[in-house]
Amino acid sequence: MMRHPLLSVKDLRVEFPTRRGALTAIDGISFDLREGEVLGVVGESGAGKSITGTAVIGLLEPPGRIASGEIRLKGERIDNLPPAAMRKLRGKRIGMVFQDPLTSLNPLFTIGDQIIETIMTHLPVSEREARDRAVALLEEVGIPAAGQRLSAYPHQFSGGMRQRVVIALALCAEPELVIADEPTTALDVSVQSQIIRLLQRVCRDHGTAVMLITHDMGVIAETADRVAVMYSGRIAEIGPVRDVIKSPSHPYTIGLMGAIPSLTGDHDRLTQIPGSMPRLDSIPRGCAFNPRCSLTMDRCRVERPDLIPAGDSHAACWKLLETEGAGR
Amino acid sequence: MTNAPDESAIKLEAGSRSRWSRILDSDIMHSFLRSKVTILSAIVTLLFLFGAAFAPWIAPHNPFDLATISILDARLPPIGMEYSDPNYLLGTDDQGRDVFSGILYGARISIAVGFLSVFFAAIVGVLLGLIAGYVGGKVDAVIMRVAEVQLTFPAILIALLVDGVARATFGNLDRERFAFWILVFSIALSFWVQFARTVRGSTLVERNKEYVQAARLIGIPPFLIMIRHVLPNVIGPVLVIATINLGLAIITEATLSFLGVGIPPTQPSLGTLVRIGNDFLFSGEWWIAMFPGFALAVLVLAVNLLGDWLRDALNPKLR
Amino acid sequence: MLAFTIRRLLQAILVMLVVALISFTLFRFVGDPVNQMVGVETTPEQREALRERLGLNDPILVQFGRFIAKAAQFDFGTSYQFRQPVAELIGRRLPATLELSFVSAVFALLVGIPMGVYTGLHRDSWLSKLFLSISLIGISLPTFFIGILLIFVFAVTLQWLPSFGRGDVVQLGWWSTGLLTWSGIKALILPAITLGLFQMTLIMRLVRSEMLEVIRTDYIKFARARGLRQRSINFRHALKNTLVPVITITGLQLGSIIAFAIITETVFQWPGMGLLFLQSVQNVDIPIMAAYLMLIAFLFVTINLIVDLLYFRVDPRLRVERAAH
Numbered sequence: 001m002m003r004h005p006l007l008s009v010k011d012l013r014v015e016f017p018t019r020r021g022a023l024t025a026i027d028g029i030s031f032d033l034r035e036g037e038v039l040g041v042v043g044e045s046g047a048g049k050s051i052t053g054t055a056v057i058g059l060l061e062p063p064g065r066i067a068s069g070e071i072r073l074k075g076e077r078i079d080n081l082p083p084a085a086m087r088k089l090r091g092k093r094i095g096m097v098f099q100d101p102l103t104s105l106n107p108l109f110t111i112g113d114q115i116i117e118t119i120m121t122h123l124p125v126s127e128r129e130a131r132d133r134a135v136a137l138l139e140e141v142g143i144p145a146a147g148q149r150l151s152a153y154p155h156q157f158s159g160g161m162r163q164r165v166v167i168a169l170a171l172c173a174e175p176e177l178v179i180a181d182e183p184t185t186a187l188d189v190s191v192q193s194q195i196i197r198l199l200q201r202v203c204r205d206h207g208t209a210v211m212l213i214t215h216d217m218g219v220i221a222e223t224a225d226r227v228a229v230m231y232s233g234r235i236a237e238i239g240p241v242r243d244v245i246k247s248p249s250h251p252y253t254i255g256l257m258g259a260i261p262s263l264t265g266d267h268d269r270l271t272q273i274p275g276s277m278p279r280l281d282s283i284p285r286g287c288a289f290n291p292r293c294s295l296t297m298d299r300c301r302v303e304r305p306d307l308i309p310a311g312d313s314h315a316a317c318w319k320l321l322e323t324e325g326a327g328r
Numbered sequence: 329m330t331n332a333p334d335e336s337a338i339k340l341e342a343g344s345r346s347r348w349s350r351i352l353d354s355d356i357m358h359s360f361l362r363s364k365v366t367i368l369s370a371i372v373t374l375l376f377l378f379g380a381a382f383a384p385w386i387a388p389h390n391p392f393d394l395a396t397i398s399i400l401d402a403r404l405p406p407i408g409m410e411y412s413d414p415n416y417l418l419g420t421d422d423q424g425r426d427v428f429s430g431i432l433y434g435a436r437i438s439i440a441v442g443f444l445s446v447f448f449a450a451i452v453g454v455l456l457g458l459i460a461g462y463v464g465g466k467v468d469a470v471i472m473r474v475a476e477v478q479l480t481f482p483a484i485l486i487a488l489l490v491d492g493v494a495r496a497t498f499g500n501l502d503r504e505r506f507a508f509w510i511l512v513f514s515i516a517l518s519f520w521v522q523f524a525r526t527v528r529g530s531t532l533v534e535r536n537k538e539y540v541q542a543a544r545l546i547g548i549p550p551f552l553i554m555i556r557h558v559l560p561n562v563i564g565p566v567l568v569i570a571t572i573n574l575g576l577a578i579i580t581e582a583t584l585s586f587l588g589v590g591i592p593p594t595q596p597s598l599g600t601l602v603r604i605g606n607d608f609l610f611s612g613e614w615w616i617a618m619f620p621g622f623a624l625a626v627l628v629l630a631v632n633l634l635g636d637w638l639r640d641a642l643n644p645k646l647r
Numbered sequence: 648m649l650a651f652t653i654r655r656l657l658q659a660i661l662v663m664l665v666v667a668l669i670s671f672t673l674f675r676f677v678g679d680p681v682n683q684m685v686g687v688e689t690t691p692e693q694r695e696a697l698r699e700r701l702g703l704n705d706p707i708l709v710q711f712g713r714f715i716a717k718a719a720q721f722d723f724g725t726s727y728q729f730r731q732p733v734a735e736l737i738g739r740r741l742p743a744t745l746e747l748s749f750v751s752a753v754f755a756l757l758v759g760i761p762m763g764v765y766t767g768l769h770r771d772s773w774l775s776k777l778f779l780s781i782s783l784i785g786i787s788l789p790t791f792f793i794g795i796l797l798i799f800v801f802a803v804t805l806q807w808l809p810s811f812g813r814g815d816v817v818q819l820g821w822w823s824t825g826l827l828t829w830s831g832i833k834a835l836i837l838p839a840i841t842l843g844l845f846q847m848t849l850i851m852r853l854v855r856s857e858m859l860e861v862i863r864t865d866y867i868k869f870a871r872a873r874g875l876r877q878r879s880i881n882f883r884h885a886l887k888n889t890l891v892p893v894i895t896i897t898g899l900q901l902g903s904i905i906a907f908a909i910i911t912e913t914v915f916q917w918p919g920m921g922l923l924f925l926q927s928v929q930n931v932d933i934p935i936m937a938a939y940l941m942l943i944a945f946l947f948v949t950i951n952l953i954v955d956l957l958y959f960r961v962d963p964r965l966r967v968e969r970a971a972h
Contacts, residue, residue, distance in 0.1 A: 059871055091874030098872070103865035107964055108887050118873045153963040169873060477665055482903040484910070485943065489673075492928040492936050496677040579789045586791045587913055589928055602792060606914075609799055610810075618799070621792040629787035636783075 004075030006209050007033040007056065007177055012069035012079075014048075014055050014233075016280075023280040025051050027233040028069065030307075035176065038200070038210045040224030040241065042217060042256070044277050048233040049213045053179040055079075056211070057094050058086040073177075092122040095170035095208075097199070099182040101162035105154035111138075111165055112150030115172055122173035137168040140205075141198060160191035167199055171206060178203060179211045184219065196223055217256060221245055229253050232277055232288035239313015249310035250317045251293045287318070295319050369633035376627050380436040387429035391596075406615050419615040421604060427615060430601055431623045437597040438624070441508065442578040445515035446570050449577075452516065453523025454559075454566060460524065461531025462554055472528070475521040483518035483580050490514035491589045504592045511590050515577050522569050530562045564642040571635035575628045582624050598624040655955050659948040664715075666944035670937040671714045674724075675703075677933060723938035728930045733938045737920055742822045743813055744919030747911065748904045750826075750835055751843030755904075756897065759847040763854025768881060770859065779855075782848035790907060794841040794914035801837060809834045811916035842911040846900045853896055857889035864888075890961050898954030902947040 014026035026048045033039050041049045054060050056071055058078070071079040078089060090096075098104045106114060115134040119125065125133065131150070138146035141164040154162055163183065170178050180199060184192040200223050203210050212224055220227050221241060228238040229250065237250040248254045255273035275292040278284060284291055290300040299318050307314035308321060379386060406419040406427070419427050460471040478486070494510045534540065534557050543553040582599030584590035586606075591597040593604060598620045605617025681694055681703065689697075698704055702713060717723070723733040766775040788796075802810035814834035816823040825831025861867060862885060870880050909921035916922070920939060927935035 057872055059868065087871075087874050087877065089874065090872055096869070096872035098865055098869055100865060104869045106866040106870065106884050106888070108962060109884070110963075117875060117879065121873075121875055121879075155964045166869070169869075173874075477662055481943070481947075482906045485906045488909070488925070488928050489936065489940065492931060492933075493673065493677050495928070496931045496933065575787065579787075582789050583791055583910055586789075587910065587925055589925075599789075599791075602795065606795060609795065610803055614799060614803075617795060621789075621795060625784075625788050625792060628789070629784060632783065632787050 004072070005032040006035045006037070006074060007211075008072040008075075009052075009056065010070050010072075012052070012055060012071065013067040014051055014060065014064060015067040016064045020281070022067075024067075024283075025064065025233050025280060026055065027283075029230075029233070029235045030069075031228055031235065031238055033177065033209055033211060036204070036207045036209055037226065038203070038212055038224045040220035040227040041211060041213045041230060042215060042220050042227060043230035043236075044215060046277060046280075047230040049215075049230055050181050051233075052230070053096070053181050053211060053213050057090055057096050057179055059090075059096075088122075091118060091170075091175065092173045093175050093177065095173075095175040095178040097163075097166055097170045097178060097180040097183045100186040101159055101166050102186065104166050105162060105169075107154055110151050110153055111157075115150075115165075115169055118169055119172050134168075134172070137172055138165070140202060141165070141168045143168075159187055160195060163187060163191075163195050164198065167195075167202065171202060171208065174206060175208060177209045177211065179213070181213045182215070183212075184216075185214070192219075193222075199223075217245075229256065232283050233280070234288060235307065235316065236289065237310075237313060237315040237317075238307065239311070239315075243311055243313045247311065249313065249315035249320060250289075251295055251319070252289050253315070255292075287316070297322075363637060365633055366637040369630035369637075372626060372630040373634060376435055376630070377439065379432050380439045383429075383432040383436045387426075387432045389426040389429040391425040391430045391433055405613070406619070419613075419619075421601075421616045422608060422613075427601075427619050430596065431598065431620050434596050434598040434601050434620060435623065435627065437508070437591055437595060438578050438581055438599070438627070441511055441515065441581040441591075441597065442574050444512045445577045445581075446519065446574050448512065448516035449519035449573065450523050450566060450570050453520035454527050454562070456520065457524035457527025458531055458555065458558060461528040461558075462535060462551060464535075468528070471524065475524055478518070479521055481518075483515065483576070484583060486518040487511070487514035487580060487584055488587075488589060490517065491584070504594070507590065507592055508595075511581055511584060514584075515580050518580075519573050519577065522573070523566060526565045526569060527558065527562050530565075531558050534558050534561070568635065568639045568642060571631065571638055575631040575635060578624070578628055578631070598627075652956070655952055659952055662948055663941075663944060666941060667715055667718060668711070670718075670940045671711050673940070674714065674933055674937045675707075675710065718938075718941055723941070724934045726927075726935050727932045728927070729932075733934045736923060736935065737938060737942065738821065739823075740918060740920045740923050742824060743917060744905065744908050744912070744921060746825060747835065747838055747842060747917060747919060748901070748908055751839040751841075752846065752897070752901055752904055754839055754843040755846035755850055755900075759850030760854050760893070762847075763851040764858060764881065764886060766851065767855040767858025767862065770855075778851065782851055785844050785848035790841060790845060790910045791914050793844055794837070794911060797837045797841055798914070808837050810837070813918060838911050838915045838917055841914065842904060842908060845907070846897075846904060849900065850893065850897065854889055854893055857892055858885060861885045861888045887961070891958060894954055894957050894961065898950050898957075901950050902943070905946055906943060 009032075010030050011028045012026055012030070013024065013028055015022040015024050017023075029048075029052065031039070041052065043049050051060070051064070055066055058081070060066070066079050069079070070077055073089070073093060078086065081089065105111070112131070112134060115137065116127065116130045119130040119133055120127065123130070134150060135146045138149060143149055143161060143164055149157075154165070157165065167183075170180075178199075183199060184195050187195060196219055199210065199212075202208075212220070214220060224241050226239060227241050227244050229236045229244070229252065231252050237244060237248065237253045244253060245257065248257050252273070258273075273292055278288065278291070284301070285304075286302050287293070287296075287300040287305055290296045293300065297318060303318075305316045305318050307316050310320050384390070421427060421430065456471050460468040491510060491514060494506070498506065531554065534554060539557075540553055543549075581590060581597060582602070585597050585599030586603045588603060591600050593600055596604065601620035602617050602624070605613070605615075605620065608614075608616050681697055681701070702710060705713075721734040721738075723737075725731065726733050726736055729736060762778050766778050769775050785793075798810045801808045809830075812834060813825045814830035814832070815828040816825045816831055817827045825835055867880060867885055870884050875884070906921075908917075908919060909925055911917065912919045912921040913925055920942070923935060924939040926932070927939070
């Protein structure tokens with residue numbers, strides 16, 4: 001029997017109906033995620049990273065909806081599950097960590113209440129067992145004196161500590177996949193790498209796969225196994241982190257790499273991509289990146305490129321066909 | 329610093345332009361035209377205003393002209409019922425006065441009290457809000473403390489107290505002569521707080537902006553500048569509060585008149601008419617109280633719906 | 648917590664002093680108390696003697712002090728129209744008003760909160776739209792007219808319920824209650840609905856808008872992302888967060904319910920304080936007006952104090968922040 005990937009997204013399309021017709025926020029993206037793997041999803045804000053994450057966990061805000069395509073978890077379709085079945089799957093099989101730990105926790109309930117309720121919703125344990133489990137989890141994510149902190153309210157924790165609690169909450173029913181949506185953006189720079197390393201360590205220990213959504217290439221480089229670069233609701237390039245960073249194929253990824261300050265200092269200045277990402281209602285024909293690309297050909301303005309193999313990764317760029325053909 | 333006056337001029341222009349374009353903005357017109365309820369309530373409100381303004385010309389009878397009313401016509405039921413008289417569309421009251429005409433004349437007084445009291449409340453509230461926000465310190469503290477204490481008392485209670493005081497100082501007969509203005513005064517007195525709070529908030533925001541400091545430096549009285557800048561900003565909210573309070577003021581007036589401490593029966597408002605009719609409810613002459621009551625309810629409902637729409641249209645976030 | 652309580656208590660006392668000053672001004676300067684107490688044939692000498700005896704010639708501050716001292720012992724003098732001690736008159740009427748206010752507040756909460764939750768969660772369902780339309784009509788109908796309509800339908804036309812009075816009351820010590828007899832309960836229904844309807848619509852609209860806001864917060868999204876049961880999200884996590892504003896408004900409204908009882912009591916001839924107050928306004932019976940004002944202020948202030956303390960029960964953030972002050 002063929003082994004299914006943990007998560008498989010095929011031709012996913014997400015639309016937001018408006019007064020002036022439907023806006024396509026995600027336009028036919030496909031990717032797989034293996035068990036225990038960390039997939040970085042990177043792109044500018046508005047590229048559709050977060051929407052991809054919320055679509056996978058089935059929490060798209062109405063009127064947003066999945067227009068076509070499918071999402072499979074271990075081969076089983078989950079994009080068309082009835083709400084009750086999807087509710088049971090959330091937290092149990094797919095967890096999620098949000099951006100802002102200050103607002104992610106309900107201010108009127110103790111940390112213990114929130115963790116214990118989540119555990120008891122998904123696992124057949126007594127309240128006592130749930131409590132012990134909660135303490136163990138909090139210890140695991142590095143909350144000191146976890147037993148006493150159970151009865152503390154969110155406002156009594158610092159931002160970094162709250163994000164640890166959020167991670168514990170996302171993991172408390174042992175999900176197979178965690179979607180981390182910009183988990184460090186709202187935090188102090190000083191605690192960002194701590195939290196990323198914690199997330200990485202805890203997920204590795206539990207064998208949990210991670211879909212790490214961020215606009216920070218540095219975080220991806222440090223954490224992810226593979227990376228998907230998104231642009232205007234499409235995947236521009238996807239592949240192993242090392243390949244994408246060392247030898248990016250898509251002009252957008254190349255530009256993105258140029259925009260990261262390098263510690264070794266071989267660049268004397270940062271290159272910047274001219275222009276900005278198009279708005280959802282004015283995505284150009286053909287390759288969405290063509291107006292900003294320095295290598296645009298006629299074909300780029302007319303026909304949208306599919307993902308084309310480039311070494312171990314894939315990139316959606318017509319230039320690749322050309323160089324490949326020239327090489328033969 | 330040198331470009332500060334320019335900046336304020338630009339801001340002013342932008343302020344006044346955006347206000348007009350905001351009112352005429354397609355989204356607002358769109359929301360107005362889209363909502364049948366809003367159009368209907370606008371029409372109803374206009375009908376009431378028209379009927380009230382031209383009551384002496386529209387009304388089939390003059391309920392105050394003792395020469396034309398006859399006790400023989402008393403307690404006639406509305407058209408469609410047995411014993412009704414085609415001259416009296418909605419029937420007559422115990423004195424033989426036409427109920428329909430009474431409603432037109434009554435609406436005249438109810439609407440006048442409503443408009444005047446909201447108008448005075450808005451002026452007092454906006455001024456006190458500006459002063460509290462601009463001067464700050466003790467003046468602000470005193471004004472806002474008074475507002476707070478007053479907020480704890482419902483409008484009805486304040487109006488009743490004012491009325492009691494008026495009776496004690498003027499005596500009952502003189503009070504009746506001034507009843508209209510006492511009513512306007514007491515309702516205005518209880519409605520100024522909301523205006524003051526809103527305007528104070530905007531004033532506090534504007535006060536610390538650079539152009540106000542700059543104006544001070546180049547010798548323009550900052551208070552004048554403030555008024556010119558704050559007023560355009562608060563016109564929207566003040567308008568919304570005024571519309572919503574108009575409904576409340578009309579209800580308050582009607583309630584006071586119903587309780588017998590408002591407009592006297594010689595010049596009945598809608599509330600007074602309900603009070604008069606209430607006595608005949610049990611003897612089966614329901615129309616004397618019900619028609620004025622429904623007229624009042626429809627008027628207030630229409631005004632409230634307009635206020636709701638205005639609030640949503642000017643401030644989509646609140647929806 | 649203690650410091651906060653003490654500070655709120657001092658504020659409450661300040662408000663009471665201001666209201667006392669207003670009451671005193673009413674009592675002392677609006678209408679001459681002596682004129683009200685004596686007949687036309689009294690000589691100027693007798694009037695002066697009475698003035699002296701009543702202490703009206705003392706310095707104002709002394710008089711004010713005496714007024715407060717007496718008020719603290721519920722001594723508000725004698726009613727001009729009834730020639731009876733004001734405290735006794737009000738004491739006899741108090742249970743009727745408090746029972747009516749309490750029952751209508753409970754009605755408003757028990758019906759208003761579930762309706763608000765429902766309309767907040769299902770904002771586009773036809774039932775929500777119906778509730779909202781009814782609430783708008785409820786806000787637009789003046790209280791007295793609601794009462795008259797109810798009387799017309801249920802008392803005059805259908806003759807199911809009485810239209811005036813309290814029915815049979817049972818005396819429990821000085822407290823007279825209508826809640827223990829069938830006729831007392833029947834008499835209570837229409838007035839309680841009349842008085843509570845406006846508050847009910849207010850509470851419903853408030854809960855609805857708070858619900859709509861809370862539903863959009865990150866912690867509710869996170870709760871959904873954790874797969875918590877819908878019922879727990881709606882009624883545990885979301886509803887509790889709407890409670891702080893609901894408690895505030897309900898507290899404030901409880902005060903205005905007692906004041907609005909004036910209208911309901913007039914419509915239904917309910918023998919409570921409101922009716923007494925209205926009569927006192929019409930007859931310029933200053934001692935009753937002054938006493939009623941003080942009593943209402945006292946109730947308001949007490950309710951506000953309780954509301955503030957309730958916050959601490961609901962919102963743990965306040966416990967820390969306020970204690971730090």
